[in-house]
Amino acid sequence: MNVWLGMPPFPEAARQALGDSQLRANLRAATATIRTKRAAVVAERDDWEQLREAGRAIKDRALRDLDTYLLQLEAQVTDAGGTVHWARDADEANRIVAGLVRAAGATEVVKVKSMATQEIGLNEALAAAGITALETDLAELIVQLGHDRPSHILVPAIHRNRAQIRELFRREMPGVDPDLTDDPVALASAARAHLRRAFLAARVAVSGANFAVAETGALVVVESEGNGRMCLTLPEVLISVVGIEKVIPTTADLAVLLQLLPRSATGERMNPYTSFWRGTTPGDGPREFHLVLLDNGRTTALADEIGRDALRCIRCSACLNVCPVYERTGGHAYGSVYPGPIGAILTPQLRGPDPVADSLPYASTLCGACFDACPVKIDIPRALVHLRGKVAHPPGERAAMRAAAWVMSRPPRFAVARLAARLGARLARLPGPWRRWTEARDLPTPGESFRDWWDARERP
C-alpha cells in the first residue's frame, strides 16, 4: 500500500478535500447519478430484500467453512490445469507474482482492474523488480497516467471530470491527438488506441476475480469495458490474485450474486461483460494459469465475530455512493485503497493499527444509509461501533468518557453538570474539544429548565 504512505488521519485529510471545490462538484454529480440509477433498478425488483438475504446467506456459508471451500477450489483449479499459490501477506503475494512474470521471460504485464492487487501494492512491487504493469481499465488507466491514487472501488477516477481527463491524456498519453476533445467517445477512443497496442504485445496478464467457485474451480470477472476479457484471453500466462474471501460454494450461487452486483454497482440490470475461466484449455486462451490466494489480514478479520461481516463484501461500492461522508470528502481521505464505509471497517482489520486506520471507524455519522444499500446486508454501523471499541483512542478521551459516566451515574452529579452546561452554552466560544462545535455553530439558549417547570407545576 505504499502509494498511501504519509497520508494524515481521516479528519485532517478530509479537511483538505472539503476545501477542493472541483472535487466536491465532481463527487456530488457522480454519486448522485449512480445513486439514481441504482435506486431505479433496485426498485423494479420486488424480491430485492429476498435477494439481499440470499446473498448474505451465500457469503456467510462460504465464510463459515472457508477452509473446506478453499481446498476444494485448489483441487478443482489444479485439476483443470492451473497452479494454486498461497500468499500469507502482501510481500509474499508480490514475490510470487514477480517470480512468475520473470519465469515467463516478460518485463511487461497488462492488468485487469483488481482491488486485491491494489491492496498489496503490486504495481509498485513489480516496478521495483523491473516489470512494468499497465492498467487497462479506463478509470485505472486515468489514475495510473496521472500518477494518482484511486478514490473509489468501482470508479477509481471518480474525482476527475472529463475536462481534467482530457488534459491528462494530452499530457501523458504517448501519440495522442493534440486536438482531443472532452467528448466521452473521443476520450474512450484515445484510450482504446493506446491500450490496443499493449493487449496485442502482452505475454502476461494479471487479474483479480469477483468470485471463485469452489465446486468447479471457475473464476469470474465482472466488467463493463471488455478490456478485462482481452487480458484474460490474449496473453500466454494469466496470473489471478484473489482474496480468500472471494470463494463461493457453487455455480448456482452466482444466480443470486450476479443479480445483486451490477444493480448495486453501476445501477445496471446486467453488466456488459462477465468472463468465466477454469484452469487452461489447449489451443484456447492462456497456456498457463496461476491462482494466488491472498490472506493479508483476512483470517484475522474472520476471527472477529462482528468484524468478519466485512468479508462478505462483493466490492459493489453502493455503500460509497450513498455515504454522505464519502460524497463530501471523496476516497483519498480514507488513506487506503478501500474508501468509504466498507473501507472504514475493512482497512483497520486488514492493515492493523496505525493513526490512519485508527481514525477510520470514526469517519461515519452512523446514519445507516450504507447498511440499507449493501447487497449482502453488512451491518456497517454495527461493525464501525465495534471497531471503535478496539482501535486506539485519543489521549484523555477514555478519562473524559469515564468522568461523564461517573457524572451520569448519580442524579446530583448530573444536576451540577446540567447547570454548568447551561452556563457554558452562553459562551460564544467553548473550550477544549467543544471548541470545534462553536467554530461554525451556535448553541441554543435554553429557558427555564424542564425540572424547574415540572417541580413548580406539581406543587400547586
Add this chain to the structure above:
Amino acid sequence: MRVGLFLTCLNDTLFPGAGKAVVQVLERLGHEVVFPPAQTCCGQAHFNTGYRRECVPLARKFAKDFAGLDHVVSPSASCVAMVRENYRELVGESPPVYEFSEFLVDVLGVTDVGAAFPHRVTYHPTCHGLRLLDLGDRPTALLRAVRGLRLVDLPDATHCCGFGGTFALKNADTSVAMGTDKARNVLGTGAEVLAAVDNSCLMHIGGLLSRWRSGTRVLHVAEILAAT
C-alpha cells in the same frame, strides 16, 4: 394511561421545551405523565464512541429508573433506538420505550392532537428515526393534522445532516460541510421552521442556521404538536 417520560440528558440540559411539550400533549389527550427524577442518560454517546464497558452501568441504571412502567416515551429517536437496539445485548433487558410520534400514532392511535401552528414548516427525518425506528410518515402525518400548518417538502430529506454524536467534534469539518448542505436545503424551502424528532440533529442544523442569522428556527415536532 400512565406514561413514563424519558427526557434524555440533552433535552434535560439544553432543550427543556421538548419535554414540556410531550407532557402537555399527553395530558391534553387525557394521559398521566410520570417523570422519574433520577433518570440521567441512556449511554448512547458512550456506546457509539466505542466505550461499551462504560455504557453498561448507565444501561442498568436506566432499566432501574424506568422499572414498573409499561410505556416509556421519549422525544428522541436516537436514544430510543439506543435502548431498543442495544440494551438487550448489553444488560439483558430492554425497557418498553417509544419515540413520541410512534407512541402517538401506534400506541394511542391518534394523528390529530388538536394543535394549531399557522406557519410554514419543513421536516427533516433524522437518520435513527428513519432507519433504525422506521418512523416512516408518522411524524409528518401528525404535522399535517396541525391546524394552519403548511408542510413543505425538504429536498434530499433522507440525507444525513452530519451531526453523528461525537462525529460533530471528531470530524467537525465534514460534519459542518454536511450540515451546510442540509441547512441550505432548509432555507431553499422558504420554511420558517425546521422540525425533527431529535434535538441533537436540530442542535447541529439549528446551530448553523443561527450562526448565519438566517431567521429560520428549529423546533422539536412535539413543540409544534403542543402549540394551540
